[in-house]
Amino acid sequence: MELIIDLHIHSHFSRACSKDMNIASLYRWGKIKGINIIGTGDFTHPLWFAEALEKLEPAEPGLFKLKDEYAREQDKTLPKNLQDKLIRFILTAEISNIYSKGGKVRKLHNLVVAPSFEVVSKINGQLDRIGNLKSDGRPILGLDSKKLLQIVLDASADALLIPAHIWTPWFAMFGSKSGFDSIEEAFEDLAPHIHAIETGLSSDPFMNWRLKALQKVTIISNSDAHSAPKLGREATVFDTKLDYFDIVAGIKTNDKRVVGTIEFYPQEGKYHYDGHRACGIRFKPSESKEHNLICPKCGKPLVLGVDYRVDQIADFPEDYKPENHKKVEYIIPLSEMLSEIFNVKSVNSTKVKAEYEKLYSTFGDEFSILRKISAREFSDKGFTKVAEAISNMRAGKIYVDPGFDGVFGIIKVFGNTIEKRQLTEDKITGQMGLGI
Ligand SMILES: [Zn+2]
Ligand SMILES: [Zn+2]
Ligand SMILES: [Zn+2]
CATH class of the missing domain: 3.20.20.140 (Metal-dependent hydrolases)
Structure with a gap:
C-alpha cells in the first residue's frame, strides 16, 4: 500500500x-x-x-x-x-x-x-x-x-x-x-x-x-x-x-x-545559495567564485550554500539522472499558496487558516489536495484560485527567490506578488513539476 x-x-x-x-x-x-x-x-x-x-x-x-x-x-x-x-x-x-x-x-x-x-x-x-x-x-x-x-x-x-x-x-x-x-x-x-x-x-x-x-x-x-x-x-x-x-x-x-x-x-531552503544575511549579499555559486568566496561588503568568507557545496564534490553534471531513479514530486505547502492568494504575509492569518480548514473538510487531507484531487474538482466547488495555484504547482510553473545564509527562500505560484522581491531567477517552467 x-x-x-x-x-x-x-x-x-x-x-x-x-x-x-x-x-x-x-x-x-x-x-x-x-x-x-x-x-x-x-x-x-x-x-x-x-x-x-x-x-x-x-x-x-x-x-x-x-x-x-x-x-x-x-x-x-x-x-x-x-x-x-x-x-x-x-x-x-x-x-x-x-x-x-x-x-x-x-x-x-x-x-x-x-x-x-x-x-x-x-x-x-x-x-x-x-x-x-x-x-x-x-x-x-x-x-x-x-x-x-x-x-x-x-x-x-x-x-x-x-x-x-x-x-x-x-x-x-x-x-x-x-x-x-x-x-x-x-x-x-x-x-x-x-x-x-x-x-x-x-x-x-x-x-x-x-x-x-x-x-x-x-x-x-x-x-x-x-x-x-x-x-x-x-x-x-x-x-x-x-x-x-x-x-x-x-x-x-x-x-x-x-x-x-x-x-x-x-x-526555498535556508541554505540554497551563498551569502551573508547581515550584509544583504546573496550570490549564486558562479557569482561567489567571481568574488573568490569573499563577501564584498564585510570582507569575510561567504556562507556557502548547498548548491555550491554539491557542485564542489559532485561527480556528475547538474542535469544527471541515474537510471531507475525514484520519483520526485515537488510541492508547495497549501497554506503558503493560500497566503499568496489572499495576499497576506503570514500563513497563520485567520483568513488562511479558515480557508485551509474549509479545503481539508471538503476534499480531505493536504497531500490528497496537493497530489490527487483534480483542478476541475476545486473549481467545480468554487475554489477557482486554488485550482489555478495547484495547477501551476503541479506543472512547475513557479517563481523562485532562493534562500541563503539562514534566510528561507520564497516560492510563488503567481508572479504578480513577487516582483518587489528582486528575483534572481526567471520563472522556471515545466521541468520541475510533478511526476518526474
Ligand atoms: Zn531535526
Ligand atoms: Zn538537524
Ligand atoms: Zn558580509
Whole structure:
C-alpha cells in the first residue's frame, strides 16, 4: 500500500519547538496533512520517551498507534472525512554529534530509527553515559558519528542511522563548515551500514544524484518539523506493507518499495545559495567564485550554500539522472499558496487558516489536495484560485527567490506578488513539476 512517511520531527522538548509538538497533536496533524506514519522524534529525551510510552501502544510489527482514548479525543476535533485515516508512529530521534576527527571539528546531525521501546532503551542507556539527554530533545553529544552508528547497530540490526539534512553548512555529513567529503570518511568501515541519507529542505534528489557515492543509498525526505503544521513539508513515499521491517528492508535494498520523495523546492531552503544575511549579499555559486568566496561588503568568507557545496564534490553534471531513479514530486505547502492568494504575509492569518480548514473538510487531507484531487474538482466547488495555484504547482510553473545564509527562500505560484522581491531567477517552467 502507498504509505507517506515523515520520520524526522521534534517534540516540544527540543529547542525552539512549538508547545503543540506533543503526541496527540502529531496524530491530529498527521491526519490533516495526509501522512500515514510519523516519527516520534526525540526518543532520547526521558520525558518525551515517557509520554510516548504512556500514549502509544504497539500496532503492526515495529509500528505504534495512539491509544484509543487519546485518539477519540483528537478525532472529535476533525471533520468526518479525516476521522478514519490511519496514523502510525515509528520511534525516531535526532542526535547532534559534535567531535573532532582528522584535526577538525565535526558537527553532524544523525537520525536514528528503532523498531521497539526495548531497542530505544538500549540506545538511550548507552547515550546517557556520554552526555546529558535531558537538556534538549535533540541532544548534543561529544560522540563520533561512527561510534553512534556502532551503538545503534549493537542495539538492533533492524535499527537505522540516517545522516540528517546532509548538506546544511553547519550540522551535516556533507556540510561545508564541519562535515566530511564522503560517507567513508565519516563512518569508515561501518559506511556500508549507512543505507539512506536525508535530503533536507535545501537539497533535492537531483542535487544528490550528482554524487557517485549516493547512487548506492536510498534518498529519503522528512519535514524536520518544529511545529505541527509543518509536518510533511517533505516526506518519503513507500509501497510496503504496514510493517516497520518491510519499510526498513525497502530502505536497505532501495528497491521498488521506495517509490520516491515529496520535496520542498530546494531554493526555498535556508541554505540554497551563498551569502551573508547581515550584509544583504546573496550570490549564486558562479557569482561567489567571481568574488573568490569573499563577501564584498564585510570582507569575510561567504556562507556557502548547498548548491555550491554539491557542485564542489559532485561527480556528475547538474542535469544527471541515474537510471531507475525514484520519483520526485515537488510541492508547495497549501497554506503558503493560500497566503499568496489572499495576499497576506503570514500563513497563520485567520483568513488562511479558515480557508485551509474549509479545503481539508471538503476534499480531505493536504497531500490528497496537493497530489490527487483534480483542478476541475476545486473549481467545480468554487475554489477557482486554488485550482489555478495547484495547477501551476503541479506543472512547475513557479517563481523562485532562493534562500541563503539562514534566510528561507520564497516560492510563488503567481508572479504578480513577487516582483518587489528582486528575483534572481526567471520563472522556471515545466521541468520541475510533478511526476518526474
Ligand atoms: Zn538537524
Ligand atoms: Zn531535526
Ligand atoms: Zn558580509
